[in-house]
Amino acid sequence: MIAPPKPELVTVNIDGKEIAVPKGTNVIEAARLVGVDVPHYCYHPKLAIVGNCRMCLVEMGMPAVDPATKAPVIDPATGKQKINWIPRPQIGCGTNAAPGLHIRTNTPMVKDCREGVMEFLLINHPLDCPICDQAGECKLQEQATGYGRGYSRFIEQKNVKPKRTQLGPRVTLDDERCVLCSRCIRFSRDIAKDDVLGFIDRGSHSTLTCYPGKKLENNYSLNTVDICPVGALTSTDFRFKMRVWFLKQTNSIDTESSVGANTVVWSREGAIYRITPRRNDEVNDTWMADTGRVLYKQVKADNRLTSVKINGADSGLDIAVNAAAELFKAGSVAIVGSGRSSVEEQFLTRKLATTLKAPAHLVSRVGEGDRLLISADRNPNVRGALVTGLIAALPSAQLTELAAQIDAGKVKTVVSVGEDLAAAGLSAAQLAKVAIVYLGTYANETSAAARVVLPTLTVFEKGGTFVNQQFRVQKFLKAVPGAEGATDDLVVLAKLVAAAGGGSVPSEINTLWKTIAAEVPALGTMTFANLPETGLLLDATPWSALPFAEGETLHYKPTKAAQLVVGS
Amino acid sequence: MPAPAQRRIIFQHIDEPGYTNDLACYQRHGGYEVLKKAVTRKPEELIDEVKKSGLRGRGGAGFPCGVKWGLVDRKSGKPIYLIVNADESEPGTFKDRYIMHQDPHQLIEGTMISCFANNVKQAYIYIRGEMPHGARILEKAIAEARAANFVGPNILGTGYSCEIFIHRGAGAYICGEETGLIESLEGKRANPRIKPPYFPAVLGLYQCPTIVNNVETLCHVKYIVEHGGEAYTKIGTPGNTGTRIFCVSGHVQRPGYYEFEAGKITMGQLLNEVCGGPLPGRTFKAVIPGGSSAKVMRFGERYKGKRKLGADLVDYDWGVEDVPMDFDCLAMVGTMGGSGGVIVMDDTVNMVEALANINAFYSHESCGQCTPCREGALWMKKITTRMVHGLARNEDAALLKSVADQIPGRTICAFGEACSWPTQSFIAKFGDEFKGYPEAKKAAKPANANELV
């Protein structure tokens, strides 16, 4: 595991509490560290500072020094160094910690500033909270409660602005709710590099809009919905579907690529309603791709495998495992593992391969990276297969070697853990020539050709870990119960290992991790339960010479070996 | 005491019969001689002259020009830009326009001297969108100056090169605020920037050190370099050196522009003697001394206190008429010299209606970034508009004041002050008119009167 570098610290005083914070930390973040809330709208930790909402106004002072001698000026009343307070309030978001900086957030002036801004933000706001999707996670609601005056003095007509504008295929805009914080504009311009949003008109009539003839349709458009502090930008998919306070949040990982963006899966009564990014400053900051947010729809896909089958006929799990065991007895087994499987599944897949003395293959999925949060390697966990020893070299997209062995009659049985062998280059004739044991979630050519079909779970229905492109072990948890008729992959794999004569291995994840820690040196000191939410970085040295497919993405630079391949 | 004579150093040729805005005429009157000498001197010397002169910016804030030039980051290795702020949009202000229309070469000469002094290789004149005529005149004047080698490459054979470009605004008052102007010049919305960190002197145009000066300020620079900083301090009063151009509008007999030594003329002399006093049968009621955002003064009120005169502290007890017209005295009585726009209102003016007019302007011109300015300006406008449309309430005065109090000091740029000071000062000084307005409105309105729009 690798320790992060130590930053330079400066001591500041916030509401009388001293705290040492890294130089450059702004007052909002520094205050957070001492448990002081500095309310804000426009500030976002991952966006440029513009200081426009004025909600974060605080009082600021610096220790007094004699201009001539530079000696500290002592306040006789307290015996301490005098503080020169600036008479005007200052913005916390745009003020960085400097040695001796003093901040007050609990004075009448600060209270008055906040009440003023809250009042101003609400006078032209439609106050349509009962039908607003943001209700429950709206900063305007939260801060009106915390810092507002609680009554209205506004008797004029409210401004009228466009409602229900489709900014693009996935984002709906209600301009009347917009507090003009410009977060969405800054995100589109600086992070998504798709500068399509902007304000038109002036003053209180300022209106967020898309550049004429353009759409907000880049693959990161839904991040604007996440960062919009109010209900102005909403997800067209999620709109009016569910009240957020009814939803259970489960930490998960985006499986689109080896980036492993951290996510939260929002569900209620076994149904998933949305996926949003979860902050990880080392991986995805606070962002994720739009494509990763609809993956939950695969849980209820029409082609889900929901019954165990032997030769096409419904069967039971143990009978099917025994049928597989019969096939194993004949020998000449080959295993096709998956870069989509979790570390735990790959560990058990390797166990199965060792038990059966079967060669293990993997299928690579390489596309083009988007330089942000989708990397070239579209498998989330090829590194896991390396770490667990399931494979020793990087896989290729086609199972050419396996195909040749089938043709040569050297393979009689193929166990595929979730991979569609047809898609990986095996012909119908080759599929027909071998007995296939298929563990998977969806019907495809392989499941149709399989002798034994063992339905398993999607990433949302189980727990586990992935190792991302940085060699960071990251945990995902079970958000919803498994589909009827499908069994946890670990249970199925453990049964197969036992049936193959590999003895009893645990299928409960925490217990399994004891075995993993004992047998996989790189994971030796870890337990599943203690894995931090932001993951743990492994020492990647043993694999540093491999020509990985990934190019540069957010928080990731390829190693030299990989760059050579990418550049060539 | 009779009013002093005008001292026209900037407006010397404005409205002079036979004086045209072409290069030949300018040179016949000694034009570009100052530049010719300046480029033979050391730039630091020129900056020193400006520092010595005590020249204060004429754009509104009265910031010392030499100090501003001294703040420019000259170590960054980045180019230094100079921007001429020709956005003149503060209601009541009409001085820069005359310089550009009638004496454009004076501005160009002042600009080139300032560029040379600050090692600027590229200057921009940001001219208000509503002044297309001025822009055309300046374009022509720059072309002439370029042809005569006063602008462009290798100026007067010195090896020093500097270009001037004209950039037209698109009609927004906020483009006059220097950081909004810079954003606009960069092709963006004129949203003023937060300071810190974006002080123009360090991170200005294209994140390079930038000097922004008003049109008139740069004309003063020309005069200072010609006559020396020392000589300039002899004009005006200490701390308020040089002349000020007063743009007097409203209810006086002779509105117009008048140039006087700063601080040497009082408000009373200016309005009564120079401008001929109130219109027949009327009396002065109020005056806004420095552009519409300056706090209003009420005739009849008195200002008392102590002030520095040379080394001494002396008592003062002034009526509006007694206040000397300079930055410091006007600040002392709670308002400002600002841009020199003197707006006079007589006893026919209803102060609620006057404020409704001002509020309409500011609510329309707020850039809309900061919550207090954006929402407060429009709210104040909605209240005063409602009042003049006959729906005034007795509590509106208190509400207006409270709304205005929530704005200044809490915004990105000084527009927050500009839009709230009128309301604050109108209510502080004419509170009686605001409180009595509901009744006055009912009484004054004949049954068949037209609605105010």
Ligand SMILES: Cc1cc2nc3c(=O)[nH]c(=O)nc-3n(C[C@H](O)[C@H](O)[C@H](O)COP(=O)(O)O)c2cc1C
């Ligand atoms: C809202 C606002 C509007 C302004 N408009 C103008 C303007 O039209 N012309 C101008 O010269 N300065 C204007 N200023 C002042 C400029 O920001 C800046 O201070 C000035 O151009 C500096 O020049 P000076 O130092 O020569 O006065 C404005 C300031 C504010 C806050």
Ligand code: SF4
């Ligand atoms: S839509 Fe939301 S994020 Fe965008 S400016 Fe408005 S309030 Fe801010």
Ligand code: SF4
């Ligand atoms: S104070 Fe007003 S004009 Fe200035 S930046 Fe803020 S909103 Fe814009």
Ligand code: FES
């Ligand atoms: S958070 Fe908006 S001004 Fe600081």
